[in-house]
Amino acid sequence: MKKIDEIINKYIDGELSADELKFLEEEIERSEEIQIKLKALQLVDSNLRLIKEEETSPEFTSVIMAGIRKLKKSKKSNDKFIISIASVFILMGVLVLILPFFVGLSPNSYKEEAGLIDNSIKIFKAILKPMWSLFKGSGLSLMGSIISFGIIISGYFFFENKRQSKTGFEK
Amino acid sequence: MKKPTDTEIIESILKGNQSDFSILVDRYKNKAFSLLRKMLKNEFDAEEVLQDCFLKAFNNLNSFRKDSKFSTWFYKIVYNSALTKLSNKRWKTESEMISADEELQIHSDFSYDYTEKADLAEFLSKQIEKLPANYASVIAMFYLDSLSCEEISEVTGNSVNNVKVILHRSRNALRDLIIKNNLMKEIL
Known part of the structure; x- marks a missing residue:
């Protein structure tokens, strides 16, 4: 019976081979039950094609487009935030690098050194010295606090942006 | 005036005309909504999920390969x-997704007014919602969204044969x- 069911379905879909079609015709002539099954399946198939699409709410498209605009806007502000955070860190790095030139080295100190290599080593040491002092003693806890504060603030804005993009479609 | 193809619309969106996305939304919203209604069996959930789908599609338009069909990509x-x-709703997977090997029956609280043929379509539409999600999705994609068995196979990740088995079983359950x-005698 399962085989004939499959053949009837294939007939509905127009996928029967010549042999299968011949077999089905013989079966239809032989059995009233198969006639009923075929008619019922044809009825199901034709009526399934009559089912109308269901419609979304009338304002659906405008809600989507408003959500996309909002998302684009929040993406822009997200980019601005990342750029500003990156700028702060770059600025801090640059300050740390140039600070020794103003604090540790006078212009005359360069003249006192004879060779280029000696000069370079001196500059390198001068850069490292104040940086190293920042991570020693009370400086370490201060730097730790600054970095932790930076991470907390960045984390807050990051998750806030994520939350806003999730609720992008809310009116 | 000739309607722009999906690919032309996508190219326009990627060039910066983001408002053109509304053409795609209008083109696919009702078809996709019908599919979701049949799968989720809930209007509110269907509309909410559909909103997320359009957002995902918009955000991933860059990764859409132009040699494939947008409809298949979107239905996926x-x-x-x-x-x-x-x-997520922790509905029992067993009751929502039954395999193609299992016997399928629809338990219907029978109420059908056979005075008009159109009513039978409506009646069948309601019965589809009683099918497990994977069966309802195949019927909806085949009849409401006019996808071929090959396209449904691409969307669902099932083999074409499996899709055909599910389609046949769903139709047989409705036929039974x-x-x-005894609707046959009344209608014909």
């Missing part, structure tokens, strides 16, 4: 989002419902 997003929604309730 819709189908997978519906499955995620179903699993009609025979069982």
Whole structure:
């Protein structure tokens, strides 16, 4: 019976081979039950094609487009935030690098050194010295606090942006 | 005036005309909504998931390969989002997704007015919602969204043969419902 069911379905879909079609015709002539099954399946198939699409709410498209605009806007502000955070860190790095030139080295100190290599080593040491002092003693806890504060603030804005993009479609 | 193709619309959106996305939304919203309604069996969930689907599609338009069909790509997003929604709701997977090997029967509280043929379509539409999600999705994609078995196979990740088995079983279950309730004599 399962085989004939499959053949009837294939007939509905127009996928029967010549042999299968011949077999089905013989079966239809032989059995009233198969006639009923075929008619019922044809009825199901034709009526399934009559089912109308269901419609979304009338304002659906405008809600989507408003959500996309909002998302684009929040993406822009997200980019601005990342750029500003990156700028702060770059600025801090640059300050740390140039600070020794103003604090540790006078212009005359360069003249006192004879060779280029000696000069370079001196500059390198001068850069490292104040940086190293920042991570020693009370400086370490201060730097730790600054970095932790930076991470907390960045984390807050990051998750806030994520939350806003999730609720992008809310009116 | 000639309607722009999906690919032309996508190219326009990627060039910066983001408002053109509304053409795609209008083109696919009702078809995708019908599919989601049949799978999730809930209007509110269907609309909410559909909103997410359009957002995902918009955000991933860059990754859309132009040699494939947008409809198939989009239905894949819709189908997978519906499955995620179903699993998030912790509905029993066994009752929502039965395999193609299992026997399928629809238990219907019978109420059908056979005075007009159009009513039978409406009646069948309601019966589809009683099918497990994977069966309902195949019927909806085949009849409401006019996808071929090959396209449905691409969307669902099932083999074409498996899709055909599910389609046949769903139709047979609806057919048995009609025979069982003697609707044949009344309608024909």
